[in-house]
Every structure is written in C-alpha cells, then in structure tokens.
Amino acid sequence: MARLTEDAKGVYVIAVTPFTDDGALDLGSIDSMVDFYEGAGVTGLTVLGQLGEAPKLTAEESRTVVERVLKRLDGRLPVVVGVSAPGLAPMRELAEAVMGEGAAGVMVAPPWTVKTDDQAFAFYQSVGEALGETPFVLQDYPLTTxxxxxxxxxxxxxxxxxxxxxLKHEDWPGLSKITALRAASDSGAMRRISILCGNGGLFLPEEMGRGADGAMTGFCYPEMMVGVVAAYAAGNPDRAHEIFDAYLPLARYEQQQGIGLASRKYVLAKRGVIKSATLRKPGAKLSALDIADVERLLARQAIRLKEIGA
Known part of the structure; x- marks a missing residue:
C-alpha cells in the first residue's frame, strides 16, 4: 500500500470497533464493516480513533483490529491508524507494527500536558523524529485534548x-484556521498539506468551501460525507449542501456527548453493518426514548433523501 502524502483527499472514515454483546471483539463484524465502508465509496479508513473506542482496547486487541482491517482490505484502500500515547516509545512501537502490516500512515494527538506554542512544536518535532520515515497526521482536536x-x-x-x-482539523469553531492555513500555503509561507476534517462532518460543506480536502470522521451514513466531498469536487456546492442538509438532523444527534457513539452503533447495527450496537464498558446505552428519537430521525431522513434523489 502506498504511504500517506500531502496530496491525500476524499473521505477517510473513522471506523467503529465492533464488540459482541458481552464486550468481546467481534472479528466477523470488522469484516462486514470494512465491506460496508468500501461499498459506500470512502477513500480510506482510520482505525483506533477516539470514537473507535481505542482507549478501551488492550495493546494486543489494538493490533488485532488493525491486522483484521488490513487483511480484509488487501491493499484496496489506505488505512490510517491512531497511535497516540503518553510516551514516544509505545507510540513508535505501535506505529512500526502497523506500518509493517501495511498501514498507510498513523495519527497522533497531543497530550494534555502541552500548554504553550513552543511545547506544541517541540512535541510534534519529537514525534517526527521518533516515527522516522512513517508519515503521520496531526490530530488537532482541542475539544477532547x-x-x-x-x-x-x-x-x-x-x-x-x-x-x-x-492535519486532521477538529477545532470548533475552526473555519478561520482552515482559511489561515490555506492562505499560508498559497503565499508560500508553508508547504501545502492535506486537511481532512472531523467533528462528525457537522461543518463539512463550509470546511470544503474554505479549502479542506475532505473528511476524516465517523457518521452512521458515510454516504453523506462521500456525497458532499464529491459534489464539491465536481464544482457543485449547492448539491453538496442539499445532500448535507438531508442528513443534518441525525448528524447533529450523533454529536451528543455520551450517547452519540451509542446512536451511531445503533444505526450501523440496524443497517446490518455490525451485529451488535454494544459499546465496551464504561459506555452509554440508549434508552427507549433515545431509540424513538433516532427512529423518527431515520424516517424523516428517508423521506428527504427520496425528495432530493440522493
């Protein structure tokens, strides 16, 4: 598999981690999930992200997930792996392991101990040195880190x-940051790099309008992100917004702290992508009223998608 470069664009969907009802890894659902994402038209996959419940996995489980995803894809799509860790040694160890298995690159978020501009630069300078030739993504997610x-x-x-x-751009509000970075590369003040955006795609049309290259995030309907990015690439921002608007109520619902991931997994299970909607403990569980909310949103979404022919 070719390595990640500054030219990357499209939709690198953040994959969930499927578990059985009792919280064990569900390897069969990893296969069906990979098939689903590939069929939805994504450009690549990102695994072991925050919403992939990476902090709940053991080191061995993390490698098992990556190996299973890479084996199922068999080089057809690039895979980025989250390797954020408190120290450089475990980060380097996991990065070397996944790159040896065929990953395209890795993703690194800063630790909470980074407080100043100089510390931020020094941290990523150290990451670059530790990872050697491995290409990596800077995850800029202030709401979490x-x-x-x-x-x-x-x-x-x-x-x-x-x-x-x-840059995995997840600042919020952050549209001005994209504008500033694109102005810097246009003027020659910095090299042009790939900018893929997160936050569940909640601002994706506006981010594309500011110069983003696509999305690196999760949503129970990755078709939305694929459609928005494709419409912008075709020079049709109005169609991009039309597609986005149809999915917005459900995307908004997924942004809730706690039950957002639970609702995503509920819909993915309902769609037959994974067998169980279980989050590994500690994790939220949808109430009957939550499920009723999601079902209402799904019904209204289906009506709107039919109306716009999407």
Whole structure:
C-alpha cells in the first residue's frame, strides 16, 4: 500500500470497533464493516480513533483490529491508524507494527500536558523524529485534548517536520484556521498539506468551501460525507449542501456527548453493518426514548433523501 502524502483527499472514515454483546471483539463484524465502508465509496479508513473506542482496547486487541482491517482490505484502500500515547516509545512501537502490516500512515494527538506554542512544536518535532520515515497526521482536536494549536504553530510544524503530512482539523469553531492555513500555503509561507476534517462532518460543506480536502470522521451514513466531498469536487456546492442538509438532523444527534457513539452503533447495527450496537464498558446505552428519537430521525431522513434523489 502506498504511504500517506500531502496530496491525500476524499473521505477517510473513522471506523467503529465492533464488540459482541458481552464486550468481546467481534472479528466477523470488522469484516462486514470494512465491506460496508468500501461499498459506500470512502477513500480510506482510520482505525483506533477516539470514537473507535481505542482507549478501551488492550495493546494486543489494538493490533488485532488493525491486522483484521488490513487483511480484509488487501491493499484496496489506505488505512490510517491512531497511535497516540503518553510516551514516544509505545507510540513508535505501535506505529512500526502497523506500518509493517501495511498501514498507510498513523495519527497522533497531543497530550494534555502541552500548554504553550513552543511545547506544541517541540512535541510534534519529537514525534517526527521518533516515527522516522512513517508519515503521520496531526490530530488537532482541542475539544477532547484541551490543547489549542494556533495556525502559526501548525505552519511551523509542517515546515520543519517533513513526515507530518496531514492535519486532521477538529477545532470548533475552526473555519478561520482552515482559511489561515490555506492562505499560508498559497503565499508560500508553508508547504501545502492535506486537511481532512472531523467533528462528525457537522461543518463539512463550509470546511470544503474554505479549502479542506475532505473528511476524516465517523457518521452512521458515510454516504453523506462521500456525497458532499464529491459534489464539491465536481464544482457543485449547492448539491453538496442539499445532500448535507438531508442528513443534518441525525448528524447533529450523533454529536451528543455520551450517547452519540451509542446512536451511531445503533444505526450501523440496524443497517446490518455490525451485529451488535454494544459499546465496551464504561459506555452509554440508549434508552427507549433515545431509540424513538433516532427512529423518527431515520424516517424523516428517508423521506428527504427520496425528495432530493440522493
């Protein structure tokens, strides 16, 4: 598999981690999930992300998930693997293992101990050195990490850390950050890098309009992200917004803390993508009223999609 580069674009869907009802890894559902994402038209997959419940997996389970995904894809799509860790040694160890299995690159979020601009730069400089030739994604997700990285610092990182090839943009609000980074690359102040956006695709049309290259996030209907990105690539932002608007109520519901991932897994199980909607403990569980909310949203979404021919 070719390695991740600054030219990456499209939809790298954040994959869930399927579990059985008793919380064990469900390897069969990993296979069906991979088939589903590939059939939905995604460009690549990202595994062991925050919403992939990576912190709940053992080191051995993490490698098992990656190996299973890579084996099922057999090189047809690139795979990015989250390797964030408190220290550089376990990060490097996991990165070397997954790259040896055929991953295209890895993703690294900053630890909460990063507080200043100089610390942010020094951390990613150290990551670049530790990972050697492995290309990596800078995950900028202040809402979770509590680490804010200013555009000027990101410019410096990308100019001086050559194996950092992509920004996973999840700042919120963050449209001005995309604008600033694209202005910097257009002026020659920094090299142009890939920007893929997160936050469940909640701002994807606007992010594409600001110069993003696509999405790296999860949603129970990856077809939405694929459709939006394709419409922008075809020069049709109005169609992109029309597609996005049809899915927005459900995407909004998924953004709730706690039950958001539970609702995503509920819909994926309902669609036959995975066998069980179980989150590994500790994890939220939908109430009967929550399920009724989701079912109502699904019914209304189906009506709207038929109306717009999507």
């Amino acid at each position: 509590n680490v804010t990285i200013a555009p000027k610092v990101i410019e410096r990182i990308f100019n001086e850390v050559q194996n950092c090839v992509m």
